[in-house]
Amino acid sequence: MRAAVLVGLAALALSGCASQNVSIRSLPPETPAADNAAAIKNAAALAAVATAASHGATAEDSEHAVIPLTTADAPSMYSYDPWERVNRLTYRFNARFDEAVFLPVTYGYGHLPAPIRSGVHNFFDNLDEVKTIVNYAVQLQPAAGAHSLGRFLINTTIGIGGLFDVATKLNLESEPTGLSTTLSRWGMHPGPYLVIPFLGPATLRDGVGLLGDFGVAYGVNLAHLYRGEKTWIFGVVDAVDQRSNTSFRYYSTGSPFEYETVRFLYVHRELIEDDALHAKDHPKERDVGAPAGR
């Protein structure tokens, strides 16, 4: 079975490769008209959010008032990265793996009919609802948990085992959460920056979260997908699906400072999300003099 997976991977990789000095890759076609229509819609939606937010800021209802952050609450511009040398080499490894294996496989995968790919994507998204439900439960967020449980039940039944995302069509949109967010709610800081082999940028908290979430999935072992030989196929297809839905390209910046840039954006985005999670409290306590994340 493993051999079959490896042969399949190699075939997909070869189908996406070309000669040594010149390679031509077919990318998914661009859809400018639809993208622009979406941009018009997004702009309107965002304006509404911004207006609502500014109303929220002036709300007199002290029960729901959010204390705005000041610049004194902003974390350091520099990220906490005590394992930098290893992280940098892992980043480079990931970039090379991506170029040599992941992207070619993804391009090969992209030739499959769209309904198949979206079915695969929906299927894995639906499985992810399991850890989302468990995490909402642990976060003591029953409403959000029920929402995700509803999605899971609808998509598993009417959506034929999760192949169709019927719930979204019924306005039950996906609101995933995970152990990293749960840990953040409990007050844990992101910790050191961590580049995970194959997966990419994370923090130590994300790494622990990933392991924990996998532990949940493994424990529940839905439809016996997480044990035995088929776990291989399952894991590989999940990875290919995730990669083909991620537009990021290593070193598309061409810049020698890409590692620093990605680290800055990743860590600070996570800190902003932490700040948003703790919106109703006073700013989450943090040592703004220390490198960001610690």
Next chain:
Amino acid sequence: MKCPIALALTTLLSAAAVASGAQLDGAPWGTGPATGLADSAALRATVFGTPPQDMAPLPAKVPLEEIDIVLPWARTVPDVFWFDRRLHVWFSAQDKPAPLAIVISGVGSDGNTSKLSTLRAALYGAGYHVLTIPSPTFPGFIVSASSTGVAGDLLQDGRDLYAAMQQIVAHLPRRVQITEVDILGYSLGGANAAVVKSIDAAEGKLKIHRAVMINPPVSLFTSVARLDQLFAISIGSGDSGVERLYKRLYTRLANLYRLSDRVPTDDTDLLAAAATVLKTDADFSAAIALTFRIALMNMFFAGDLYAGTGVVIDPKHPPRPGDSLEETARVLRGKPFSEYFAKVFAPYYLAHRPNSTPESLKADNRLDIIGATLRSNPDYYAQTNSDDVILDKPELAWLQSTLGGRIAVYDHGGHLGNLGERRQIADMLDMLSGRWQKSGQ
């Protein structure tokens, strides 16, 4: 943590850098408007670009291929640039014989920016094969295609581009049938496009027919000092200014998230949210200045490495892939363009061009090195805005008098803030096909 990487790339300084990154591109600022800054509308347009509702009609589907090529003259790639061995360009092919439009990106940018994507869509929709290529100041181009490693010289960059284009065109898929070649570029890429066409006029390898410059600069070096000035005014000198800006943007973005009901999880939402934290002229100016500075950092780093000038890189011990570059980045953030010119560019070119002086190097980087051709050849066109922040009044007047009836000057749009807008696209297509009439304005 689904799709962690893509989700990471959308916040904070990317608000500044990304929101304006695809749009700024042109290095120099005009001396013109008042303090050297443009008015509020021009700054806003420069940062946010064309509102989606004002965009020209675009096709539903545009096929796309990425072509990665190792050029025959490629130099040994330094360890720290191991990922830039290949030149990446993007190509959209018609399935019938058609003219080829080659489009050059703006300063420091790659060959697939959102601006290029807009131009690609418009050109493809009008029946062109479209090839989009990076700026010669983009680090990926400097490493894979430059013959010097020291970017920013209009003529040398033009030669490098021209050589690379010949290789790329020769390696286009065999099914592609090209009826003629036209060239365009936005911002610095506009000036590059015109220079490439003038080189081709002598060499004839590509037989480029028409060139359209979109918001080109006139003088690269004499006015770029004003961008440094803008940085000093809006951000302050040194790293503490950047840190203050960062804290301001972080706080605003975090508050926006805290006050909204849900945290946007979609990349597009995030980007849009990030862009909304830029509110004042000072913010816009800072975003523009910082975007240029980030592009300059890459150019500076590469130039210093290749020229061995030792400003931030010890030529005997260049950095290796595992080494931290945080400190180098911090130092370079504080360095203006004038320092790149004085410590990297000028020493390199003075050594390689007998009889040149710093003054002659600056003069060689004005668009008027091809002024006579621009004046007499009917196949060069330009589009710009009267409030383009990279042009001062004498420079705009020079463009108008040089190109005569072949330049469209719009009232508003700042720098590239109307790229993709209906009128801009319609005029651009008319120019490319030789139908454009000034009276049509």
